[in-house]
Amino acid sequence: MKRSLLLYLTILFALTTLFTYAFLNSEVQFEQKRFEKTTTKLRDSLTAVSNKLADANYFSLEKNENAQNYFDSQNSNKTIQYEKLIPVVTEKLLDYNSNPKGNPYTGQDQIGANKFIINKVKILNHRWIIADFSDGEIWGEVLLKYFVNDDETISFEVNQSLLYQK
Incomplete structure (x- = not known):
């Protein structure tokens, strides 16, 4: 068992x-x-x-070699590095938000009590910027031209601006 x-x-x-x-x-x-x-x-x-x-990112200075080559010159002293240029241009444009009447590069005059300020910026190439702006109630977009001057200052020009309906 x-x-x-x-x-x-x-x-x-x-x-x-x-x-x-x-x-x-x-x-x-x-x-x-x-x-x-x-x-x-x-x-x-x-x-x-x-x-x-x-x-x-196809329309972006970071990926556009032709636009990057625009900043390379024959004289190595005048070469602008686009990696350093992008934050400088963005910061310069956003600095105008402190203007009491709003950012002048929104292409819009102040409508209500609030001023228009730029919220987001995208540098498309060596000449164009697209930016988003608002006053807290009304939103819009602007297409800007920018220029890097010989004295390495940056100037902007409003090409076209639009506001979205509420």
């Missing part, structure tokens, strides 16, 4: 071990397939987002 009990326990242990191994093996394979599917989806999403970002 003791022998048959030991034999049954050994068979039961072997079957339990076999079923446990089979279960865990299939679970690992399932998790690996799920991981591969998730990784593939994430790679596809990352590629799609990268492509959209590249399309969005």
Whole structure:
């Protein structure tokens, strides 16, 4: 009797071990397939987002080599690095927000009690800037020309401005 009990326990242990191994093996394979599917989806999403970002930055001084080459000159003393120019131009334009009548480069006169100030700036190339402005209630956009003068000052000129309806 003791022998048959030991034999049954050994068979039961072997079957339990076999079923446990089979279960865990299939679970690992399932998790690996799920991981591969998730990784593939994430790679596809990352590629799609990268492509959209590249399309969005097509009109950008950072990506436009022709516009960047405009600032390179024959005389190495006059070369302007566009990486340093972008924050300087942006800061210079945003400095005009402190004007009591609002930023003059919004192309709009003050309508209500609040003044128009520029919120966001995107430098498109070596000549154009697009900016978003508002007075807290009314929003608009402006297309500006900018010039880097010989004395390295920056001047702006409003090309066109528009206001959105409330």
